[in-house]
Amino acid sequence: MRARLALRVAAQAVEHREIELKHKPAAMLQVSPKGTVPVLVLAGGGVLEQSLDIMRWALERHDPEAWLPTDAARHQDAWALIAQNDGEFKFHLDRYKYPHRYDLSDGVAHRAQASVFLEALALRLMANAYLSGPRFGIADAAILPFVRQFAHTDKAWFAQQDWPALAQWLAAFEASAAFAQLMEKHPVWPGVTEGLAPGAL
Numbered sequence: 001m002r003a004r005l006a007l008r009v010a011a012q013a014v015e016h017r018e019i020e021l022k023h024k025p026a027a028m029l030q031v032s033p034k035g036t037v038p039v040l041v042l043a044g045g046g047v048l049e050q051s052l053d054i055m056r057w058a059l060e061r062h063d064p065e066a067w068l069p070t071d072a073a074r075h076q077d078a079w080a081l082i083a084q085n086d087g088e089f090k091f092h093l094d095r096y097k098y099p100h101r102y103d104l105s106d107g108v109a110h111r112a113q114a115s116v117f118l119e120a121l122a123l124r125l126m127a128n129a130y131l132s133g134p135r136f137g138i139a140d141a142a143i144l145p146f147v148r149q150f151a152h153t154d155k156a157w158f159a160q161q162d163w164p165a166l167a168q169w170l171a172a173f174e175a176s177a178a179f180a181q182l183m184e185k186h187p188v189w190p191g192v193t194e195g196l197a198p199g200a201l
């Protein structure tokens with residue numbers, strides 16, 4: 001989701017190939033054996049296998065909304081926040097969402113630990129409209145999809161928390177045109193005919 005947000009704002013045309021994770025196509029594993037999405041295959045043959053690399057690549061080519069901070073302190077702050085999201089917060093989020101995958105009876109303790117990061121985000125969003133200041137930027141785009149996952153794990157519980165600015169920031173994202181575009185369904189790649197040997201129909 002975050003890679004696609006950056007590709008969209010940077011107006012980078014891509015051929016979107018929707019992957020069914022239960023049936024990863026051999027062609028995908030050939031270019032990226034680790035088998036996670038997203039993967040971006042560049043025109044010159046290079047392969048980007050991390051969503052943050054795709055975001056950085058797209059925004060370095062074209063950044064019309066100035067998502068990449070230009071001053072060193074803001075740059076450092078945004079990437080440190082993203083690292084916290086991808087590290088500790090994601091660790092607890094995964095266990096909150098899928099406790100049984102981790103042999104836990106429930107995810108409540110991890111929900112509490114993940115909430116420490118959300119408290120910090122909520123405080124930032126009380127001071128400024130977005131995580132890095134008055135304008136939407138890379139930190140918002142990189143972190144929002146994960147906060148959304150957290151919020152949707154137990155919507156009723158999330159709604160009871162005293163995080164009005166955080167809830168509003170998430171609601172505005174979910175109401176945005178960018179989000180609506182991202183949620184459009186894409187046919188799974190390769191399609192039925194492409195996936196079959198010639199003459200099989």
Ligand SMILES: N[C@@H](CCC(=O)N[C@@H](CS)C(=O)NCC(=O)O)C(=O)O
Pocket residue numbers: 021035036037038049050051052
């Ligand atoms: N650090 C990677 C993580 C990618 C990742 O874990 N993607 C998940 C889906 S969001 C995936 O492809 N999982 C593989 C699977 O479930 O088989 C990134 O940000 O690109």
